[in-house]
Amino acid sequence: MNGLPCLSIGAGPPLIVLLFTPEAANPTGLARRYLMRTVRPYTEHFTVHVLNRPPGLPPTTTMAELADCYAHALKATFTGPVNVLGLSSGGSAALQLAADRPELVARLVLGGTACTLGPIGRRAQRAYIDRARRGERPSPALAELVTESTVGRTLVRALGWLADGRKDHTDAATMLSAEDGFDLRGRLDDIKAPTLLIQGEKDAVYPLELARQTVAGIPGARLISYPGRGHGATFTDRRFAADALAFLLGG
Numbered sequence: 001m002n003g004l005p006c007l008s009i010g011a012g013p014p015l016i017v018l019l020f021t022p023e024a025a026n027p028t029g030l031a032r033r034y035l036m037r038t039v040r041p042y043t044e045h046f047t048v049h050v051l052n053r054p055p056g057l058p059p060t061t062t063m064a065e066l067a068d069c070y071a072h073a074l075k076a077t078f079t080g081p082v083n084v085l086g087l088s089s090g091g092s093a094a095l096q097l098a099a100d101r102p103e104l105v106a107r108l109v110l111g112g113t114a115c116t117l118g119p120i121g122r123r124a125q126r127a128y129i130d131r132a133r134r135g136e137r138p139s140p141a142l143a144e145l146v147t148e149s150t151v152g153r154t155l156v157r158a159l160g161w162l163a164d165g166r167k168d169h170t171d172a173a174t175m176l177s178a179e180d181g182f183d184l185r186g187r188l189d190d191i192k193a194p195t196l197l198i199q200g201e202k203d204a205v206y207p208l209e210l211a212r213q214t215v216a217g218i219p220g221a222r223l224i225s226y227p228g229r230g231h232g233a234t235f236t237d238r239r240f241a242a243d244a245l246a247f248l249l250g251g
Contacts, residue, residue, distance in 0.1 A: 010043030188217025200229030
């Protein structure tokens with residue numbers, strides 16, 4: 001889409017999906033299968049466009065600059081505002097886009113995100129960035145975001161190390177570095193699109209209190225919270241797609 005990696009599926013009006021992927025490219029293999037399972041419920045009503053960041057961005061790229069890349073792609077492709085679904089770090093980009101270019105966003109659904117990172121999420125992501133920029137496999141740094149169990153974290157670190165393989169994670173570090181500097185708390189009222197934020201009550205990356213602050217700052221925004229759900233479990237909860245679709249379809 002206007003030079004950005006984009007994976008499109010479904011039929012109907014456009015739904016732009018922004019999320020974090022380790023590479024600035026369309027996912028392949030198991031990652032693609034997981035992505036298809038995530039977006040499939042929306043394809044009965046929308047043409048889903050999973051829009052990715054451009055590869056090779058400077059390491060100093062800000063979230064505003066990244067959102068501007070998305071804005072140019074949307075303006076060049078569509079004749080009016082479009083619905084946007086932003087998940088996790090993609091939700092940060094979606095918030096920035098909706099604040100900077102409100103005329104491009106019709107309805108905004110956010111999942112597992114907030115107007116800035118929480119302290120645990122910031123610490124883990126900085127460790128990821130440092131490891132990636134040293135040429136180390138970075139995903140083990142995110143283990144504390146997945147589980148509180150010591151044994152569980154050991155297992156997650158090992159699985160993350162294996163999953164990273166010998167890939168270059170420079171683009172991923174750039175994306176997370178942009179999020180490290182992201183703080184929209186003073187600009188939330190610039191968002192004009194009807195907004196829904198769905199959050200797990202045990203989200204360690206973006207604590208529920210930050211989600212509440214985000215919704216309180218966006219005029220007319222709504223919050224749905226899932227008791228007992230952590231960060232990743234929010235998106236896999238069977239209620240998530242149903243709640244998001246009800247809102248996107250005008251509920």
